[in-house]
Amino acid sequence: MRRRHSAARRTAAILLAATGVLSACSTGPPPVPSADACGTAAPAGPVDSWTAAPARLSGPYQDKTIRDVVHTSIGGTSVRLRLSNAFGTTAVKFGSVWVGAQSDGAGLVAGSNQRVRFTGAETTTVAAGAEVVSDPVDLTVRPGENLSVSIHVDGDTGDVTGHLKTEQHGWYADGDAGADTSAAPYTHQIDRWFWLDAVTVQPSRPARTVVALGDSITDGYHSTVDANHRWPDYLAGRLGPCGRFGIANEGIAGNRVTANGSGVSAEARLQRDVLAQPNAGTVIYLEGINDIDSTVKAAGQLIQADQKIVDRAHAAGLRIIGGTITPFEGFHTYSPATEGIRASVNAWIRDSGTFDGVADFDAALRDPADPHRLLGRYDSGDHLHPGDDGYQAMANAVPLGALG
DSSP, X not given: OOOOOOHHHHHHHHHHHHHTTTOOSOOSSOOOOOTTTTOOOSOOOOEEEEEOOOEEEOOOOOSEEXXXXXXXXXXXXXXXXXXXXXXXXSOEEEEEEEEEEBOSTTOBOTTOOEEOOBTTBSOEEEOTTOEEEOOOBOOOBOTXXXXXXXXXXXXXXXXXXXXXXXXXOXXXXXXXXXXXXXXXXXXXXXXXXXXXXXXXXXXXXXOEEEEEEESHHHHTTTSOTTSOOSXXXXXXXXXXXXXXXXXXXXXOTTOOSSSOBSBXXXXXXXXXXXXXXXXXXXXXXXXXXXXXXXXXXXXXXXXHHHHHHHHHHHHTTOEEEEEOOOOOBXXXXXXXXXXXXXXXXXXXXXXXXXXXEEEOHHHHHEETTEEEEEOGGGBOSSSSSBOHHHHHHHHHTXXXXXXX
């Protein structure tokens, strides 16, 4: 059901978020509790603990084992993997898939590596344009830990479905090395995720998936590599190890609302990347800066496109929190015209009552002395993307009470 906040409540939430008052929980990476630290409750539905929005990567890869390293948000008593060939040009045969806890680099914690099956089989073939979800794996997943997913591909893969701009190192080995828990076979380092689309867990208590839909800023571009300092990671830290929400990061660098760019447009991928996520309850929506840079010449164009996103989310029964577009004076596409569009769209996000809550990322990151710019300590250096401290400030700006 669609809900509206009064202007007073919405303004109060924005001010509290911008000053960090809502960040009562730890603001650093979440602690890793023991398996039973959060207790148990009635069985709950599955939620996403980690996701990455798929896009087309170059290929092919043949007879390689990719070891994707991913960072969990919420824990659970079992795990399913979703493998995607959405942008593939040929069917891909996954000869073996394994999942375990990362120890260091490409190495795994002894005894944690588990074989993954698909309707009981150890191999699976996924047609071009399709995806597959694994059987449940009996593996206790702890919030805030890194998992290593090892995927061996047989035959020619054609173009690969995966994710760029990961800010996370992975590895690959020649041949089938998925069962090997050591780092020894993994001599090639990579900086992207291959085929792995989601890690879904079975939580021990009722929980919902929160989807962060956005561009490179949601993707965590220019955050410290291997540190898990994207703002959705920091948000998971605010929620704590026993939180009620899994965080699905569906950011794509260069993504737009109104047109395809790096990946398909936010509107075109909404069904796959947001509405189809298990037990999705809330969307945190931050898009538009790439539209302002290129395709949009008036605020009304972007507002109209945003309204369609909101309407579809509400029609699917989801709450949607609007994120204000962050400052970017000093970046090469900045101009008085682009700044005017940003200001108008932000005013609509804050004041129209369209959204179920507002995360005022603009207010959280801007320089009070020059509100068109990022505050210096939040700027990664390119005047567009925040650094680690900026991503922390963004996480602090999300009103937790609006998550549902």
